[in-house]
Amino acid sequence: MYPHERSLVARMKDKPFTILGVNSDSAKRYKTAIKENEITWPSFWDGGKTGGPIATDWAVRGWPTIYILDTKGVIRYKNTRGKAMDEAVDALMEEL
Amino acid sequence: MVSKFIPLTIAMMIGFHPVASIAQDTSGPTISKIIETHEDAVEVLYKKMRGKSREEQQKLYEAEYPKPDQAIESITALVLANPGGSASLDGIDWLLRYSGQKGVNPALYNVLETHHLHSEKLQAIVLKMARSRTPETQNFLTTVSEKSKIKDARGAAILSLMKRIERDKEKEDEHTALSKTLFAEHADLIINGRNVTKSIKAKREAEEKLAIGKVAPEIIGKDVDGKEMKLSDYRGKIVVLDFWGDW
16 A cells, blocks of 8 residues: 555656545554655544544545545545556546 | 054154144244254354364354254245244244245245235344345335335335345336335334434435545544644645555
8 A cells, every 4th residue: 555655646746636644543553654654645633543533424434445536626536546546646637 | 562663653753843743723833943943953053163263163064054954844834834823924034034045935925915914023024035036025025015004014125125226236226216215204214223214314315425526525624733634725636535544
């Protein structure tokens, strides 16, 4: 997960793109994780548990769950990972 | 010498094969006895499996699980011989637990329709039919949903009809029509103390809000240091919204 996300972030540097996390770890664990895995993108912190308020609002039942939104905030893809995630982001970038 | 043993043998045969006594209305105690014997045997196996490794449990299960075939056959025969009897519904209820996708003997649906369509116990029965894929099940559930005088059974029948086609993309329209009826006529369908209609509705609404093509609902939250952040702050950027955890 992390290496792929890091390379996507690197490739999209200087482009209108961000990964935005919603993290369900304890605060301590989250802070360790971002340090150890060089996570540079922002995350909401969802209260330290999987049943946090944001995950509940978004009916998340499995982790990770991924939504890809376009620049207008419209949901365009769900649970696309790996290569498919790269292709989805590229396709949205081409619309700009 | 030999002749002395014959009556004993016959008595044993009757004792071990309850089907032999279906002529009288003894189906009640006999059905419950067969169920009890089977469930006891299962319980004995589960006790043996407790505390064992997964592999050992698997082995034990494969070697010793009491096959329900004989009990299924006997109970089916007893129910058919005395369809209106008090134990008939309990027998069918048990048979449904062991029936899976193939459903129970088709004749049993006639028994249910003719003798038990307005029984208070029908809700539990129709709920167990969600897994069965046979046309007999489909027809019976439809009949219950339209004709049973028991409201909870009608609602549960709709629920089972919905569950059977939940993942079938081709039957989406049918599913929508059923859910409309459920929401309109069974808004307070309680199963195991839970209002199922309400939770199905809530889930549906959440799914609709989060469908592809919809504007993502706003998120207002904080980062781990307590600094406020909003999803809408990122308008103008392509956002990979990633619900994650480091585990």
